[in-house]
Amino acid sequence: MTFSLAIVGRPNVGKSTLFNRLVGRRLALVDDQPGVTRDLREGEARLGHLRFTVIDTAGLEEATDESLPGRMRRLTERAVEQADICLFLIDARAGVLPADEIFADILRRKGGHVILGANKAEGRAAEGGLLEAYALGLGEPVALSAEHGQGMDELRSVLEPLAERFAERAEAEAAEADVEIGDVDIAEGEEEAEEAAWAPSEARPLKVAVVGRPNAGKSTLINAILGEDRLLTGPEAGITRDSIALNLGWGGVPVRLFDTAGMRKKAKIDDKLEKMSVSDGLRAVKFAEVIVVLLDAQIPFEQQDLRLADLAEREGRAVVVGLNKWDLEDDKQARLKELKLDFERLLPKLRGAPLITLSAKTGRGLERLREAVLTAHATWNRRISTARLNRWLEGMLSAHPPPAPGGRRIKLRYMTQVKTRPPGFVIMCSHPDALPESYERYLVNGLREDFDMPGTPIRLHLRGQG
Ligand code: GDP
Ligand code: GDP
Numbered sequence: 001m002t003f004s005l006a007i008v009g010r011p012n013v014g015k016s017t018l019f020n021r022l023v024g025r026r027l028a029l030v031d032d033q034p035g036v037t038r039d040l041r042e043g044e045a046r047l048g049h050l051r052f053t054v055i056d057t058a059g060l061e062e063a064t065d066e067s068l069p070g071r072m073r074r075l076t077e078r079a080v081e082q083a084d085i086c087l088f089l090i091d092a093r094a095g096v097l098p099a100d101e102i103f104a105d106i107l108r109r110k111g112g113h114v115i116l117g118a119n120k121a122e123g124r125a126a127e128g129g130l131l132e133a134y135a136l137g138l139g140e141p142v143a144l145s146a147e148h149g150q151g152m153d154e155l156r157s158v159l160e161p162l163a164e165r166f167a168e169r170a171e172a173e174a175a176e177a178d179v180e181i182g183d184v185d186i187a188e189g190e191e192e193a194e195e196a197a198w199a200p201s202e203a204r205p206l207k208v209a210v211v212g213r214p215n216a217g218k219s220t221l222i223n224a225i226l227g228e229d230r231l232l233t234g235p236e237a238g239i240t241r242d243s244i245a246l247n248l249g250w251g252g253v254p255v256r257l258f259d260t261a262g263m264r265k266k267a268k269i270d271d272k273l274e275k276m277s278v279s280d281g282l283r284a285v286k287f288a289e290v291i292v293v294l295l296d297a298q299i300p301f302e303q304q305d306l307r308l309a310d311l312a313e314r315e316g317r318a319v320v321v322g323l324n325k326w327d328l329e330d331d332k333q334a335r336l337k338e339l340k341l342d343f344e345r346l347l348p349k350l351r352g353a354p355l356i357t358l359s360a361k362t363g364r365g366l367e368r369l370r371e372a373v374l375t376a377h378a379t380w381n382r383r384i385s386t387a388r389l390n391r392w393l394e395g396m397l398s399a400h401p402p403p404a405p406g407g408r409r410i411k412l413r414y415m416t417q418v419k420t421r422p423p424g425f426v427i428m429c430s431h432p433d434a435l436p437e438s439y440e441r442y443l444v445n446g447l448r449e450d451f452d453m454p455g456t457p458i459r460l461h462l463r464g465q466g
Contacts, residue, residue: 047156
């Protein structure tokens with residue numbers, strides 16, 4: 001074991017759920033019987049290639065007659081003393097409660113390595129809480145869903161640099177060397193990392209799902225992509241298949257491809273074709289980072305297509321639209337123009353998302369699709385510095401000042417990016433409720449254009465001051 005991680009936080013935020021997820025089947029639940037006094041529960045956690053000891057403090061909440069704050073303080077202090085790193089969880093759906101602030105205080109005072117986790121972050125209901133979490137002053141929260149297994153890659157990428165430090169420490173100790181381990185600031189480089197697009201690596205493939213109605217051409221497309229991979233890497237090389245996904249190198253980029261078509265084919269056996277195809281698509285949208293909405297260009301924008309695209313937007317995924325069976329179109333230029341207009345009208349929130357014409361059958365357009373997927377993913381991970389944003393905001397405000405309801409002008413004072421994947425921004429504002437939606441749209445569309453962010457949902461939150 002390289003290091004230990006204690007999960008702390010008020011009752012019900014999901015500590016045990018996360019513990020169980022990290023420990024998986026190697027669950028050390030033996031002492032979980034009635035009457036057995038539970039102490040700090042420990043398990044061997046696995047997160048990608050990281051191995052560490054995880055400590056669950058949930059058990060200590062029961063079986064004492066101390067007051068809740070007293071108990072919380074005691075168990076948190078103990079966990080901080082025992083563990084190398086504290087993962088402080090809040091419930092993003094509930095937002096930041098006074099009890100959370102007590103925890104944050106203790107952790108700030110104790111020092112040490114603290115990671116802030118905003119759990120239950122699946123879906124939009126959690127966005128407000130996620131933003132509130134910044135106010136705890138413990139750095140950028142990692143959005144997690146312990147129950148659905150989301151955010152585990154992000155958690156790992158935050159733990160990785162710390163793990164390296166602890167590994168060095170262990171080595172140094174083993175060598176009995178007298179080495180000082182410096183503090184690692186987990187929020188380090190946030191500003192400097194301006195627009196540093198996160199790139200996929202061997203350890204962390206880019207997660208892509210191809211969704212669409214039955215017969216849109218998903219299987220054909222996936223086979224075409226696999227075919228390319230085979231040409232480059234030899235038969236079957238590097239391709240592994242499990243029940244829900246394929247791992248492959250798509251033009252050299254490691255990709256985990258959610259194979260909704262394959263899942264459907266399996267379902268065919270049970271004669272549940274129609275039902276499964278849609279729900280699998282919906283599920284894939286939750287797993288993946290980039291969603292390729294594959295349309296049959298001959299019959300585009302059917303109800304099911306719109307539903308999938310809309311869900312991808314609501315879930316905050318990067319979206320690329322594939323217009324398949326383009327080989328069957330005659331007047332390609334006129335048709336593309338028409339489809340672009342339909343798209344903007346039917347899916348205004350996905351404005352600017354790339355429409356890629358392709359033929360899964362002939363293989364035309366596959367390279368453009370691949371490029372669009374990579375670009376959409378980079379955009380989705382995009383970070384813009386506060387300085388640039390505020391310069392931009394100033395320009396937007398003077399070009400088109402916000403309205404002045406009742407003679408009092410709404411002041412937009414300060415803007416910052418608070419999250420990525422997808423990009424989320426907060427503007428401090430004097431009367432957030434009075435700002436018309438059209439003005440918000442003006443800002444969002446401006447952000448999209450001026451910072452070149454097509455095909456990614458953009459979240460903008462207005463915050464009142466004081
Ligand atoms: P603890 O008291 O902090 O250990 O919290 P538990 O792990 O017992 O979880 C409390 C409740 O939150 C349970 O009903 C869980 O099923 C639920 N929960 C845990 N994680 C999540 C999550 O990621 N999303 C949602 N929606 N619920 C969750
Ligand atoms: P899925 O149900 O979305 O997986 O769709 P399939 O991949 O099974 O394709 C449905 C039908 O469309 C099959 O008959 C394919 O041969 C055909 N098809 C798929 N892609 C193309 C294409 O680019 N051009 C043409 N002309 N036909 C295609």
